[in-house]
Amino acid sequence: MNVSLKDVAERAGVSIKTVSNVVNNYRHVTPAMRERVQRAIDELGYRPNLTARHLRKGRTGILALAVPELGNPYFAELAGAVIDVAAEHEYTVLLDHTGGRREQEVLVSQGFRARVIDGLILSPIELEPEDLLGRDHDAPLVLLGEREYSLPYDHIAIDNVAAARTAVRHLLDLGRTRIAFLGARTDRVNEPSQLRLRGWRTELTAAGIPAPDSLVAPTGGWDHADGAAAMARLLDSGALPDAVFAYNDLIAIGAMRVLSERGLRVPEDVAVVGFDDITEGRYGTVTLTTISPDKHTIARLAVQSVVERLRGGTTAPEAASARELRADFALVERESTLGRP
Amino acid sequence: MNVSLKDVAERAGVSIKTVSNVVNNYRHVTPAMRERVQRAIDELGYRPNLTARHLRKGRTGILALAVPELGNPYFAELAGAVIDVAAEHEYTVLLDHTGGRREQEVLVSQGFRARVIDGLILSPIELEPEDLLGRDHDAPLVLLGEREYSLPYDHIAIDNVAAARTAVRHLLDLGRTRIAFLGARTDRVNEPSQLRLRGWRTELTAAGIPAPDSLVAPTGGWDHADGAAAMARLLDSGALPDAVFAYNDLIAIGAMRVLSERGLRVPEDVAVVGFDDITEGRYGTVTLTTISPDKHTIARLAVQSVVERLRGGTTAPEAASARELRADFALVERESTLGRP
């Protein structure tokens, strides 16, 4: 593939510029000349060297997306959506995962893991606002997810408090009164799940129902195993919830597994609501009621945000223009709260 | 970030080469000089321009991975493993998905979707051998998955026939005799699932058990929904299997859902074995017995294959050096065949 513009130019007996004009569909080229050059291109099998083009133009056509864990179907499905939307804008996506570890998130935000990128979409877990303060990278950054930052970067999320309230409201409507929350991490001061926890507490309080800490079960992570462990601990503690609102679907499914092992029926004994609407929740023995964030809109807003800043040439963060972008969500009612028809 | 080597050189009062030496950890630099340059680097916040470096060296440090569907946890988990292994080799991973459509797979193989890459790992579904014959791209390619090609590219897979036989053997050992196969696609001549189907047939035949077509249920895709539909069709047809071997875990889980809806117990009435060992299978109300391919080894072999060819400078495919690389697999026995303890 070491055929360059120069080779084509020589072959066609024209200048490099003319070949470049043809390659880039420049308007003012006579049809005859275009054809002549095109023939040389075909004969030589010329393919433009994008790296050179990128060096010259200062853009690479690559966006990076960094999520906590690709093994979590929510992020895998979201990544798929981002790839598709990016393709529409003629961008390809470099994917990275951080394990939700602050250190990795910082590296990614600084562009240390993926450096040849035009823009970055980051879904942080542990990242602290100060980590982004001195960000020395000119690729526009957009933040995803429920953490709230007062930073000069676009942030895309659903209204997590409202979503959590909707989930709890649903359980209250079913007559449940001892509604547990599964998935509050306790090993960190700045709790990532605080918005959903706040929604849980607010809705219960508004309904005049107690929201004791004994019904809040912490987890170390957000996987099936964490949900199972938290549920087991909660039951062992003697708390007898008649409903569970989980931080995400994986935790909810892990919890349902434990409930089943303990001989508790879902939803008769314990109703369960998750969060994320991953495909997995639709095919269990008991299908999972969940909050469904509009992943496609999230992906679209994220890519658009980056692409707009790239177009505008304003890659530097500007507090004035930083936006809070909201995607919709919906409660999807299934068997884990309604029972099997 | 428009600080270049030249700026640093001026600031430090040295030549560009010296700065380059420091940046690249070249050996023969006096500590004093190194420190002096480093200070200039820090003061100016210099960051090397990788695009320029890549243009110069002819490499980008990016590997592309194209899988059928990121929403399938198997591929998401595999992608995560590839990203990690690639990082060890100082490569980042550009991720793409093809939907398992031939057209997309061809585009990817030609480098039309992701073009600035050093190497490509492709997991094809519909791709035909002839699609790769005239491949005009100098990035080394390695193929993943169960399709068998006689092509001059490394191919990494587990022994699908043996794995399928192991699964069926397990069911036979449990005394099952009417073992259905779920997930043979019928809309294509070159059946992607043929190896697993062959294993199913071979093992049954070896055991002197009939393997009638009436127990083979085709699917249009490989998702939960496809498994559910196939299972329903099979039951409606009057075939009464006492076991099911599914092409993958998603199909198996979809099938289990339908069995449950029909009042059939797993494994008492119908035992189920899947394929892939996705996390999801470990947390259902009935956990899933499955074939567990060694994803980490697959990822490692794939990245190694590409990196070796990159190192060797031999990016052109060579029939002589094309290898069939095997990763291990294991049967993981769970409740869908053994029952709950």
Added chain:
DNA sequence: ATGAAAGCGCTAACAA
């Protein structure tokens, strides 16, 4: 409408 030439930022001969 086409050509000549500069230069994006870097690496690597070759020189000193």
Added chain:
DNA sequence: TTGTTAGCGCTTTCAT
């Protein structure tokens, strides 16, 4: 050990 310089392949003024 450090400096000079010639490109990598492309786009882009500025001429013609």
